[in-house]
Amino acid sequence: MDSTVTTGTEENVWGGGNQPLGASYGKLMMWFFLVSDALTFSGFLAAYGFSRFKFIETWPIADEVFTHVPFFHGNYPMYYVAFMTFILIMSSVTMVLAVDAGHKLQKTKVIWYMFLTIIGGAIFVGSQAWEWATFIKGDFGALETKGGRVLQFVSADSGERLALRDFAETLQEERVDHEKKNGIWYYQGDALPSYSLNEVVAGVKSDPNVLIRTELVNEDGHKTVLTRDETLKKLNDATLVVEGANLVRNEYGSRLFADFFFFITGFHGFHVFSGVIINVIIFFNVILGTYERRGHYEMVEKVGLYWHFVDLVWVFVFTFFYLV
Amino acid sequence: MAHEHKLEIFRGLLKFKSNTQKIWGVLTFLTLVTIVEVALGILKPASLTHSYFLGMKVLNWIFIILTLVKAYYIAWDFMHLRDEKSSLRRAIVWTPIFLVAYLIFILLFEADYIYNVYKDGFVKWNF
Structure with a gap:
């Protein structure tokens, strides 16, 4: 909002310089991007639903596919994904807390909460990598x-x-x-x-x-x-x-299951990864005092929106890949 | 920037004293919903897996509804849609909902049709 130069200062709708949606330019653009990204993910998930309904009688049962927990032997369906979901929700919470601290201009708090968010994101991406490795390696043949x-x-x-x-x-x-x-x-x-x-x-x-x-x-x-x-x-x-499984063959059942698994969780994992990178950049900017000098922490709020969106998408991926 | 926060959730049933408190409250709620989902996913009660509504298992309907509930609270409280102007909120929410509902409707119907072709038609695929 500060970077926009406006000449007309009259207080009417067409005079320019007013914000009918009550949100700054940057925040609106972030929302614009998120809506389009949501449509991309919806397209993927709807395509997954299409393939699943097409092979409704032969689709693999997720509980039998994802049964492993790191460092434990045995059959534990769902627990690890539930843990990953919780980690991501938790890092979403630390992100909101960072935004909240930003509104109050509490720099140290923002730094700590951003740090925790980054750690949460890293744990999630690591878990995802482990999940992939287990899936690729296979179980029974x-x-x-x-x-x-x-x-x-x-x-x-x-x-x-x-x-x-x-x-x-x-x-x-x-x-x-x-x-x-x-x-x-x-x-x-x-x-x-x-x-x-x-x-x-x-x-x-x-x-x-x-x-x-x-x-x-x-x-x-x-x-x-x-x-x-x-x-x-x-x-x-x-x-x-x-x-095991790859893009062509898949010991768990329908090949499309593995294809969609790699594609959708991969695309989501890529989002988390880039989210972590963006968070790191903002984290350092906060430490350097960039937003302190700017007088507001709206940038933290904008990356926060992206981060929550990643969490939001995971909620859906979790449901459609592991629960339903 | 929306500095004023609306601190009520569940349509005013629960009112928090501060924004931080509301965040923790929403986290507790989301965790509870996730625990319910995971518990149902592991137990798979026979009463829910053997009853159908609109061609889908009741258990799956429960999962999808709980997911939408979670999505609502993430968007409303974590992404502060609750504090935005209603015009912005509607533009963000209804556009994807309309498009996605249409896409799901059309794709799932088509998929069901193909399923029937595979099942009853002269297509041999299980050999």
Whole structure:
């Protein structure tokens, strides 16, 4: 508002220099950006909803995909994401407190609250990276069929998921990595999974306790488990061993699930990351006393808006990826 | 800049003494809502997963409504929309709501149609 030069000073609507929305130029532009960014995220989430409704019966169950907590072994669905959500809300709170302190021109308080906000953001981005790494690495491994559907394995007596290493046989066979030096031009083969298709198939055939679990969700919200006969028949369709997830293959089920996961949480993570960078810049400006000299801390309020927006988007991502 | 803060939430049911106090109050509320969401997500009560409303599980409706409640309090109290002029607030809120509602409506209907084509049509995809 201070940088705008106005010549007409009459107190009427068309005279210029007045603020019909009661907000400064910078704040309005921040809101303008946030609304357009909200539409971008909505587009992504709506596209996710589209793909999900299209494959409503075979979509992966989030509780079975995100089950890990750092430093703990075992099956803990949701807890870690809930923790991440809380961290982000908490850093939103320290941000509002910084804005509030800014209104009262309390420099030291603003510095401390900004500092805590940055720490919260860093913890969140770190958690996100860990979540990605776990997702990419995978848990149990699966087979992919000719049609691109995923077959997972469960134990017949306990109903627990089985990892490929639990039953795959070790066969004496040549498994050669296709490398650049012996390929045509610079073409390189995909990295080999821990077990070959033959080893997994042989393992299933020799162990009567292994059953195939398909992607189909039944009425109780669980994935369908095939009988032993169906399992052996279904094995003929398998073409690939899949471990972990990337943009092309995904051991958890529908490939689109992994694509949207990487895309949406990645785009959100990028927002958090740039939010942290912007917060750091403003943090140093506060320390240097830039806003003290300017006489107001509106800049803190503007980055605050961006930071809360990131939190707001996460609330939706959390719901649609992990809860619903 | 809006220096005066409106210190009431829940339509005046709860009135705080200072802005700082209101921030902590809203945090408590948001945390409670998140805890409820996570608890429901882990327990998945059968009564809520087996009943449907407009083709979607009641549990999912609860999640979405609680999300909108959280979004409301983040925007209203953390982003101080409560303290802005109503014209600014309406411009910010209703524009995306209108566009997003339209987008969701059109995409989900189309997706459901494709689902039916895959299910009943002569398209083989599960092989």
